[in-house]
Amino acid sequence: MHLLPERLGSAIRAFFADHGIDPARFAYPLDHDEICARLAADGIAAAWTLPYVRRPGAADALNASTAAIAASQSAGPVEVIAGATVHPGDADPVGVVRRAVEDLGARVLKLHCSVGDHSPDDPRLDAVWDWVSEVRLPVVVHAGHGVSGHTGAAELEPIGVVAARWPEARVVVAHCGHAAAARTLELMTLHPSLHADLTPVVFELVDVPAPAARALADRLLFGSDAPNTGFSAAEALAGLDRLELGDARAAVAGGTARRLVEEVAG
Numbered sequence: 001m002h003l004l005p006e007r008l009g010s011a012i013r014a015f016f017a018d019h020g021i022d023p024a025r026f027a028y029p030l031d032h033d034e035i036c037a038r039l040a041a042d043g044i045a046a047a048w049t050l051p052y053v054r055r056p057g058a059a060d061a062l063n064a065s066t067a068a069i070a071a072s073q074s075a076g077p078v079e080v081i082a083g084a085t086v087h088p089g090d091a092d093p094v095g096v097v098r099r100a101v102e103d104l105g106a107r108v109l110k111l112h113c114s115v116g117d118h119s120p121d122d123p124r125l126d127a128v129w130d131w132v133s134e135v136r137l138p139v140v141v142h143a144g145h146g147v148s149g150h151t152g153a154a155e156l157e158p159i160g161v162v163a164a165r166w167p168e169a170r171v172v173v174a175h176c177g178h179a180a181a182a183r184t185l186e187l188m189t190l191h192p193s194l195h196a197d198l199t200p201v202v203f204e205l206v207d208v209p210a211p212a213a214r215a216l217a218d219r220l221l222f223g224s225d226a227p228n229t230g231f232s233a234a235e236a237l238a239g240l241d242r243l244e245l246g247d248a249r250a251a252v253a254g255g256t257a258r259r260l261v262e263e264v265a266g
Contacts, residue, residue, distance in 0.1 A: 001039070001226040003032045003049040003073075003080065005065045012228060019147055021202065027235075028227035032069060033076065035226050040077035042234040047224070048081045048257065050140055052112035056089030059096045067104040081261055083108040083140075087116050088124035094131050101137060107261040108138045113155075114145040121158040121165075133168040135265040140197065142174040149201040153180040156187060163191035170260060172221060175199050176206045185212050188219060195260075198240070198252070199223030203230035210243045217248035221257050 004012070009030045013023045028035050039047060051066045053059045063084045070082035084100030086093050086109065100106040109132060111120055118125075120141050132139055143159055144151025156177050163171055173196040177184035181196075185208070188194045198206045198220060213220060222240065224233045237253065245252055 001035065001047045001049055001224050002051070002228065003035065003066075003069045004051060005062070005069070006030070008062075009227075016202075016228065025203070025230055026227060027229055027232045030227055032073065036073055036076045036078040036080070039224065039226060039233050042232055042237070044078055044224070044233050046079035046081060046254065046258065048083050048108050048140075048261070050083040050108065050110035051085045052110050052115050052142075053085045053087050054115050054117075056087045056091075059084070059086045059090055060099065063096070063100040063104055063106060067100075067106065070105075081108065082106045083110050085110045085112070086125075086128060088118050088122040093125060094127040097128055097131065097137075101135070101264070102266065107264050108140060110140045110142075112142045114142065114147075117145075119143075119158045120171075121161045129162060129166045129169055132170075133166045136168075136170060136260075136263050138170040138172055138195070138260040138264075140172045140174050143177060144175075149175070150179050151175065151177045153177075153183040156180055156183050159194070160187050160191070163187065163194050167191065167193055169193060170195065172197055172260075174223075175201050176208060176220075178204065178206045181206055181208055185216065188216050195219040195221060195256070197221040197223040198236075199225045200229050200231050200236055201225075202228070205231070205236070205239050208243070213243040213252075214245060214248065217245055217252055218256065220252045222253045 073080040084106035176196040
């Protein structure tokens with residue numbers, strides 16, 4: 001999910017409105033307490049909150065705000081696990097990530113390639129990939145650049161490059177690369193450390209064939225994308241039922257996400 005500072009959260013809602021999406025169609029308001037209360041009512045016990053940065057020089061402040069927001073929910077109904085972000089144009093990208101993890105307690109990194117206008121294999125991120133591989137920090141990557149939130153198959157190829165160069169990196173392909181989920185699944189068969197989440201894209205559920213989901217269930221993660229989604233968490237969770245995951249459902253619905261953050265060094 002994305003519990004963002006008020007000004008940033010409002011700006012993102014305005015972006016959607018400017019592109020023809022009525023904010024009233026979203027399943028959640030922007031209020032953090034209300035988001036968490038609704039998630040808890042739908043059975044969510046813990047969630048990552050993932051910030052994302054548009055320009056160089058803004059990540060440190062946003063990461064600090066994200067940590068503070070997570071801490072503010074410590075007595076709430078959902079355990080909020082702070083994420084961090086970075087821009088390849090930052091003066092010291094790996095320093096930004098290390099400060100977020102070592103000083104602020106972040107346990108996951110988010111790269112949003114359309115918002116930041118970059119690629120996951122940007123050479124300026126090489127030191128970041130070295131470090132996250134070393135400490136086993138999961139990295140959620142939204143690879144697509146489309147205003148719609150969609151990712152094209154060609155936009156997933158840089159993730160394959162990253163997975164090949166850094167085979168220990170725990171990369172999570174956001175939205176399973178929707179609407180190119182088939183290519184994401186192919187890449188997952190090639191790279192054993194590659195993961196994907198099944199987070200909806202605004203008003204669209206990710207389309208993953210049930211046999212493929214069962215075969216790769218140990219590396220698939222549920223996501224809600226609250227608050228900027230047309231689906232409640234309950235509705236998105238119901239989408240898992242058609243995959244007939246059996247005993248693996250618990251891992252997809254939260255167990256794997258929990259394991260990834262618990263295995264971060266330090």
